[in-house]
Amino acid sequence: MTNTTDSRTAVHARSLAKTYGKGAAEVRALAGVDVDFTQGQFTAIMGPSGSGKSTLMHLLAGLDSASAGQAFIGDTEVTGLSDKNLTNLRRDRIGFVLQQFNLLPMLTAEQNITLPVELAGGTVDRDWFATLTNTLGISQRLNHRPSEMSGGQQQRVAIARALIAKPDVIFADEPTGNLDSRAGAEVLSFLRRSVRELGRTIIMVTHDPSAAAYADRVVLLADGHIAGEITEPTPEAVLAALDSLRTLEVA
Amino acid sequence: MFRLTLTQMRRGSARLIAAGIAIVISTAFVAITLLASNVMSATTTTSLAARFADASFVASTTGPQLTDADKAAVQAVPGVEAVTGQATTFQRLDNAGRTVFQAFSPVVTDQRLTPLRLADGAWPSQPHQIALPASTAERLRVEPGGTITLEEMTPVLTADGTPDPSGDWTTQPVTVTVTGTIDDPLGAYVQWGGMGVATAGDMERWFLSGGGGDSTAMTYEDLLIALAPGTAASADTRAALVDAIAQASGTDADTITITTPAEHAEQVAANMTGGQNVAFLVFGLVFAAIALLVAALVIANTFQVLVAQRTRMLALLRCVGAGAGQLRRSVLLEALTLGVVASAVGVALGAALTQLALTLAGGMNLGVPLPGHIEVTRAVVLVPLVLGTVVTMVAALAPARAATQVAPLAALRPMDAPTVSQRAGKVRLVFSLLLLVGGLALLGFGIAVASDQFAGVDTPAEVAVLAATAGGVLSFIGLILSSVFWLPAIVGLAGRLVGLSGPTAKLAAANTLRNPRRTAATSTALVIGVTLVAMMSTGAASARATLDTVLDSQYPIDVLVQTTGITDDGRTQGIPATVRSAITATDGTGPTADLTSTHVTLSGPGVDPSLAGETPFGVFALDPAAGRAVLNDTSLIDGLHAGTVIVPRGIVSMLGHDDVENGDTLTLTGQDGSITVTAHLTDMEGKSFFVVPSDMQTLDATAPLDTIWVSLADGADAPTVVPALQDVISDTGASVMVEGAAVERLQFSTVIDTLLSIVIGLLAAAVIIALIGVANTLSLSVLERQRESATLRAIGLSRGRLRGMLAIEGLLIAGVGAVVGVVVGLGYGWAGSLAILSSMSTVILAVPWTHIIAALVVALAAGFLASVLPGRMAARTSPVEALAAE
Known part of the structure; x- marks a missing residue:
């Protein structure tokens, strides 16, 4: 157990690498990354297309297997877990918010939200459920099916689903990618509120500087390497940092 | 494009x-x-064609049938070497306690005119000589040179030996010699169970007696003609043959055809295609x-x-x-x-x-x-x-x-995941309801007609069956068309029950309802097959149960062993004890009952006084307890105890104009004394009365053992046990006859079972196709739900549970289809039984449990199997795919 990190670290990676293909066709998506994500913080991972930001998230969340290095959720090493243990890890300790919302069309909003708890065989914490749905403003829509809700509402249901089991960390992959700017702003505010008011840890992958500005900290990725970070970001600062990355690429 | x-x-x-x-x-x-x-x-x-063997020509006619005169005329035509007429009669043959009904045709003078060949011995040449198919000879335990009994019909003769003016016939056992055994290498008479051969004279006598009083001369279906070697089968020869027959029979030449065997076979076969x-x-x-x-x-x-x-x-x-x-x-x-x-x-x-x-x-x-x-x-x-x-x-x-x-x-x-939830039209609802209601009404009408008919109203049975069939088909079409309205509700209900068992089942239940129409169509495909299978099994089970009661009273005794011996003083010779012990020693036999018999004269109310003291009636003595142990229908001897007599209903009308009724007092007088007893009418077959042994003692103290009733043990195989009984009894050398009604009884059941298995085999194709449909629906669902499967994996559903979810979906769709099919099939099976069987008897509605359970198990197993491949496919989905943006 490598535990050289701060006890408040929720997720961390050590020399995490991922290569696709072999020989001449080999692509290094992630080239040995060391990164820590603090508990109770909202972190954005940014970078140009192909910088490896999605790969980093997949590896941290145990959705994909690493070629080398280690990833940890709390003290648990994710890399090297069996499929069964990974499934349980995802069920109990990770929440996902995805670009396509990914709600199950045959279930109502409420059934979608409580599904992770039911899959774990637990009982739903009704107070927590009420807090979540009230905070997210979806308590009136609980009996609707996804097809009867707007994109913003669907994404808020997805956030509630990610939070219901009080996971150690929530991974959000372009959560505003399919939303208009107003709905997108709402969703981001909710994510920030769930960190500030509900004490959650969120790691969000995005390519939108204004989305990243909602985070407490921005980790910049380029060519599979950590290329810097910004704390207390503003859209302008993020944009400037991205621009400098692009210049770097050209150079 | x-x-x-x-x-x-x-x-x-x-x-x-x-x-x-x-x-x-x-x-x-x-x-x-x-x-x-x-x-x-x-x-x-x-x-x-094989039946015509190597004949040159076949002569047939559309006019009056061909006679011996025609045959003689053909024989006289130049170039004709041999002629034989084709005629067939059936005769009853008995030997060693066995009975065979055998088809016979006349012996031929030229081997070109028959497909039959001698296997052993010689062709018959004298009256009362026959040749038998090898299989028949074996069944009758007779070899060439041996003799057997043939039941010949003879006219009833008056005292002076001339035919009785009434023209009645009676059967007369005659002893015939088996001269040889026959092979049928071409299988020409397979459908007849082989063909025996007798002399033309015997054939003619049997033929005329079998034909009753109408036929006065031998007639033939056709004539087979063999030409002398070197004679051309030319058109001239044909014309000469036609002329000869036309002249001899005095009919128009147009009605007579002379064909080659091949041509004739084709014509006959073409006519037959109208039927079978x-x-x-x-x-x-x-x-x-x-x-x-x-x-x-x-x-x-x-x-x-x-x-x-x-x-x-x-x-x-x-x-x-x-x-x-x-x-x-x-x-x-x-x-x-x-x-x-x-x-x-x-x-x-x-x-x-x-x-x-x-x-x-x-x-x-x-x-x-x-x-x-x-x-x-x-x-x-x-x-x-x-x-x-x-x-x-x-x-x-x-x-x-x-x-x-x-x-x-x-x-x-x-x-997003595609949905095909079109709403089913109102037209469909109305149309299917009309079919359903109209069809059911017609079905009900059919059943009503059938039961009325049983009650005596004279409507042809065909009307009931036709109405019920049409009603059944229409209402079933209506049911299938309307399935999209009610099947999803049933699936939903089943899903809710299954969903109680956990979140995986709940997901599966929700999945089956996302596309109600598709689920309905998939289930319906199975409903059709299972309904038909269940209907046929139910119908067969009900028919068997109904026939069983009919057969119980018709064949109340499994095996009947009866003496045929007569003592020198003309009395019935009792069955020797050796037979008795032989019966008990045979495997597969159950309880037996001994019946002694004597003859009595009768008097009492309802008995025609002119009968009293004149015609002797047969009386059997039977111990009631022994009788009940043997009889399949014990109601036949209800009321048999000391002081009563069982009167078969069938002989009531023979006793006189005022019918004997239950409770009437009858006086029976035998050789040793007489008894006065109370009459008790039952449905017993035959023409004999039944009393208890103590009463018999009064009537005839030395009444011989006339009959033994033998029951088969439970589960005994009648076709094995009955011949075995015949063997051991014939080995004793006693003059007894063995009649195995159990075999006949079994034949009814066998016919029903055989038909049922053929029908179910044919329907299996429909069930298999429907189950392929279940697999198809599931795998298509998996394909279109790839992203969902990935999401479920991402939020914590294990591979096994994803497969489990699909398995439950498959079980739900197949299970509901099978259960609905069984229920509907039961209904139609009962309705059909009522419509078809009501006209014969009171219908017993049976449930074919084995078939129903088998159908459910097969459907559920197949529903599960159908989910295996799609399940593997779904489980292979990586959770990363959930994150992929389209």
Whole structure:
């Protein structure tokens, strides 16, 4: 157990690498990354297309297997877990918010939200459920099916689903990618509120500087390497940092 | 557009395979039916031709039947060497306690005129000589040179030996000598169970007696003619033969035909196709049609899903300028291609299977002249091909229309899992309800007519059966059409029950309801097959239960052993004790009952006084307890105890004008004394009375043991035990006769069972196609739910539980289909039994538990199996795919 990190670290990676293909066709998506994500913080991972930001998230969340290095959720090493243990890890300790919302069309909003708890065989914490749905403003829509809700509402249901089991960390992959700017702003505010008011840890992958500005900290990725970070970001600062990355690429 | 369609088909070929298999199975079914019908015709023609052996000509007539005069006239025609007339009669033969009814034809003078060959011994040449098929001789335990008993009909004679003026006939056992045994190498008489040969004189006597008082001279079906060697079978010879017969019979030459055996066989076979073969063809095609209907449901489902999956691409095509008509044609073209290819495979498969069956059967030497290879006619190829293609295209019509309704805008919307939840139309609801209600009314009418008829109202039984059949078919079509309205509700209910067991089951239940129409169609395909299987089993079980009660009273005793011996003083000779012990020692026999008998005269109210003291009646003594242990229907001896007499209802009318009634007092007088007893009427067969042994003692203290009733042990095999009994009893050398009603009884059950297994075998094709449909629906669902499966994996559903979810979906769809099918099938089975059997007897409605449980188990197992492959496919989905942005 490598535990050289701060006890408040929720997720961390050590020399995490991922290569696709072999020989001449080999692509290094992630080239040995060391990164820590603090508990109770909202972190954005940014970078140009192909910088490896999605790969980093997949590896941290145990959705994909690493070629080398280690990833940890709390003290648990994710890399090297069996499929069964990974499934349980995802069920109990990770929440996902995805670009396509990914709600199950045959279930109502409420059934979608409580599904992770039911899959774990637990009982739903009704107070927590009420807090979540009230905070997210979806308590009136609980009996609707996804097809009867707007994109913003669907994404808020997805956030509630990610939070219901009080996971150690929530991974959000372009959560505003399919939303208009107003709905997108709402969703981001909710994510920030769930960190500030509900004490959650969120790691969000995005390519939108204004989305990243909602985070407490921005980790910049380029060519599979950590290329810097910004704390207390503003859209302008993020944009400037991205621009400098692009210049770097050209150079 | 055509190229695009083919590209799509190649890409989606895996999805079309299940639909293809459905078409292959059903078209193969059609092809096999047609081919088998051809084989049957060919076999009939061959065996008919075989009967004419090597005759040069066959003479037949449409006028009065051919007579001995015609035969003589033909014999006189120059060049004719031999003539024989074809005639057949059946005779009852007895030996060693066994009875055989054997067909006989006259012995021929020229071996060219018969397909039969001597296996052993000689042809009969004297009266009361016969030759028997080797199998019959073996069954009767007789070898050439031995003698057996033949029941010959003779006129009733008056005291002076002249025929009684009444013209009545009576049977007379005569002893005949078996001169030889016969082979039938060409299988010409397989359908007759072989052919025996007797002299022309005996044949004529049997023929005339069998024909009753009408026939006064021997007539023949046709004449077989053999020409002398070197005589040409020319047109001149034919004309001479026609003239000879026309002159001899005094009929028009036009009514007489002279043909070669081959020509004649073809003519006769062509006339016969009106009957047996057409019945077979219709029978087979009905089941093929059921298979096709189920296949159509599977195909329609497949195309519906294909169109739904392609919504985005179809919308794109609309965006770039494809017309609605072009899209419709594209889908129909796909259906056409699938239909033609799959039907062609089906025809080839059907032909291959039939050929294989023929080859195997040919190697087994069944004694039937089977053709060596199948005859592929144009109909055999075209009918299944056209049927399969048309059914495929018709099934694709609705999905094709759905394709045209895709809005170009759909291309621009974010893609979610496609849904095909079209709402079913009102027209369909009304139409199906009309069919259902109308059909059920007609069915009810049929049943009412049938039971009225039993109660005495004179309506032909056919009306009841026809009305009930039409009503059943119509209401079932209505039920199937309306299934989209009620089946999802049942699936939902079942799903809610299953959902109680946990979140995986709850997910599965929710999945089955997302596309109610597709779930309904998939389940319905199974409902059709299972309903028909359940209906047939229920009908058969009810028929058997009903017949059992009828047979119990008709054949109340399994085996009857009766003395045939007469003592020198003309009394009945009792059955010796050796027979008794032989019976008890035989495996498979149960309790037995001894009956002594004597003759009595009768007097009492209701008995015609002129009968009293004149005609002796038979009386049996039976111990009531022993009788009840043996009888299948104990009500026959209800009321038998000391001081009563059982009177069979059948003889009441013989006793006098005032019918004897229950409770009447009768006086029976035997050789040693008389008893006065109370009459008790029952449905006992026969013409004898029954009393208890103590009363018999009064009537006749030395009454001989006349009859032993033998029951078979539970589970004993009648066809094995009865011949075994006959063997041991004939070994004792006693003069007794053994009658095994149990064998006859079993034959009824066997006929029902055989028919049932054939029908269920044929229906199995429909059930298999429906189960392929379940697998198809599940795998298509998996394909279109890839992202959902990935999401479920991402939020913590293990691979095993994902597979479990699909297994529960499969079980739900199949289980509901099977349960509904069983319930509906039970209903129709009972309704059918009432409509068909009510006119014969009180119907007993039975439940065929074994078949029902088997149907449910098979359906559930298949529903589970159907989920295995799709489940593996779904479990392979990586959770990363959930994150992929389209």
